[in-house]
Amino acid sequence: MKAKVKVTLKTGVLDPQGKAIEHTLSALGFGGVSGVRQGKYIELELAEADEADAHAAVKAMCEKLLANTVIENYDIELEPL
Amino acid sequence: MKAKVKVTLKTGVLDPQGKAIEHTLSALGFGGVSGVRQGKYIELELAEADEADAHAAVKAMCEKLLANTVIENYDIELEPL
Numbered sequence: 001m002k003a004k005v006k007v008t009l010k011t012g013v014l015d016p017q018g019k020a021i022e023h024t025l026s027a028l029g030f031g032g033v034s035g036v037r038q039g040k041y042i043e044l045e046l047a048e049a050d051e052a053d054a055h056a057a058v059k060a061m062c063e064k065l066l067a068n069t070v071i072e073n074y075d076i077e078l079e080p081l
Numbered sequence: 082m083k084a085k086v087k088v089t090l091k092t093g094v095l096d097p098q099g100k101a102i103e104h105t106l107s108a109l110g111f112g113g114v115s116g117v118r119q120g121k122y123i124e125l126e127l128a129e130a131d132e133a134d135a136h137a138a139v140k141a142m143c144e145k146l147l148a149n150t151v152i153e154n155y156d157i158e159l160e161p162l
């Protein structure tokens with residue numbers, strides 16, 4: 001299976017990178033942009049072919065390594081290779 | 082509109098962050114993981130309500146700021162606020 005994981009900051013957690021992007025977009029002349037948040041996007045390939053097992057494995061990877069669950073949420077999408 | 086932008090390294094571009102994640106996952110006991118690639122995920126809100134105009138604006142933002150188009154691809158998703 002191929003897994004696509006989005007790791008985003010939880011609501012309320014300060015996001016200085018997002019703020020920097022927002023200010024720079026405004027300075028470049030892009031108006032009407034707000035609420036910019038930057039997160040991580042991770043793609044990986046799993047030998048596991050069963051969707052439920054693959055989801056459980058990727059969830060464990062997120063909890064242990066990919067996301068800091070104190071301040072970040074994660075979202076897992078799976079698709080066949 | 083709300084825009085969700087994924088910025089990923091082009092195929093063939095070395096990804097040391099992805100390699101580091103892959104090695105660490107293996108060291109943590111997650112086997113059968115390969116092809117790990119890390120990219121960026123950016124969410125933003127646009128005052129623009131028309132989908133075609135919003136897409137054009139976000140595309141321009143990607144070309145000018147959000148992605149380095151020499152080595153990165155970007156993917157734009159739009160949804161109503």
